[in-house]
Amino acid sequence: MPEKGEIQNEKFKILHFASCILNLVMRIDILSLFPKMFESPFSESIIKRAIDRGLVSIFVHNIRNFTHDKHHTVDDYPYGGGSGMVLKPAPLFEAVESIKGEIGDTAPVILLTPQGRLFCHQVAQELSSQPNLVLICGHYEGVDERVREHLVTDEISIGEYVLTGGELAAMVVVDAVVRLLPGVLSSEQASQEDSYAQGFLEYPQYTRPQVYREWEVPPILLSGNHQEVARWRREQAIQRTLERRPDLLGKAVLSEEERKLVDRIKAKRDRA
Ligand code: SAM
Numbered sequence: 001m002p003e004k005g006e007i008q009n010e011k012f013k014i015l016h017f018a019s020c021i022l023n024l025v026m027r028i029d030i031l032s033l034f035p036k037m038f039e040s041p042f043s044e045s046i047i048k049r050a051i052d053r054g055l056v057s058i059f060v061h062n063i064r065n066f067t068h069d070k071h072h073t074v075d076d077y078p079y080g081g082g083s084g085m086v087l088k089p090a091p092l093f094e095a096v097e098s099i100k101g102e103i104g105d106t107a108p109v110i111l112l113t114p115q116g117r118l119f120c121h122q123v124a125q126e127l128s129s130q131p132n133l134v135l136i137c138g139h140y141e142g143v144d145e146r147v148r149e150h151l152v153t154d155e156i157s158i159g160e161y162v163l164t165g166g167e168l169a170a171m172v173v174v175d176a177v178v179r180l181l182p183g184v185l186s187s188e189q190a191s192q193e194d195s196y197a198q199g200f201l202e203y204p205q206y207t208r209p210q211v212y213r214e215w216e217v218p219p220i221l222l223s224g225n226h227q228e229v230a231r232w233r234r235e236q237a238i239q240r241t242l243e244r245r246p247d248l249l250g251k252a253v254l255s256e257e258e259r260k261l262v263d264r265i266k267a268k269r270d271r272a
Pocket residue numbers: 111112113114115136137138139140141142143156157158159160161162163164165166167169
């Protein structure tokens with residue numbers, strides 16, 4: 001009789017085999033001036049497990065390896081003057097062309113930039129259906145405009161603020177995309193109820209102890225009545241979304257009963 005771990009391993013082998021046949025193994029190539037920054041985030045937890053199981057391959061390339069001078073120059077002063085340095089086009093073009101030599105010409109080439117479209121669950125979902133992604137991390141004042149015009153196919157911003165470099169942004173994108181890949185999360189984790197997955201924020205979560213500093217877990221969660229628990233969670237998710245992100249609810253699919261609940265919550269709020 002196989003041990004639990006062996007069964008799991010067999011499951012992962014079958015999953016990996018199926019993923020390969022169905023071309024589900026995603027390959028992500030990242031261009032960075034600071035490849036070491038990626039070592040820790042990609043060698044822990046769920047991303048590490050996804051890599052170990054062969055569900056995703058991640059290659060971090062040092063942009064300096066695509067220079068030809070003895071100082072490995074990747075940046076230069078901006079034409080027209082101004083502060084800071086700009087990443088030169090040649091190393092980025094050569095790096096992407098070299099990667100495309102391996103993965104083909106159709107992969108999205110994404111520049112991380114505060115000027116890109118805002119990253120969100122839908123964008124993560126869209127990217128997770130791609131077999132390949134190439135991510136370019138800018139630094140200093142950014143990249144030569146010809147990279148944006150003639151090399152990249154997409155530009156993504158992780159928020160309306162400016163980071164010192166694209167590395168943290170690339171990590172955010174990779175993390176959010178990889179956790180959506182089939183088989184990366186176990187079925188218990190792969191919750192369709194995660195915030196944003198269905199146009200709601202998630203309901204409140206509790207764990208043991210049942211009473212902490214006199215604060216009790218809602219009794220419904222201890223009732224063992226799965227239908228009632230599901231109902232309570234759905235209501236909580238709706239209420240929370242209405243309170244914090246009412247803009248999301250417009251896109252969510254609601255039953256007649258849930259619409260009435262929204263109206264009741266709104267009416268109560270208006271009275272308060
Ligand atoms: N001068 C640029 C501007 O004003 O648009 C900002 C350059 S920023 C200091 C350096 C690099 O960090 C960018 O090229 C980009 O790769 C990355 N970066 C900064 N903020 C980002 C954000 N919100 N989302 C994605 N990447 C970002």
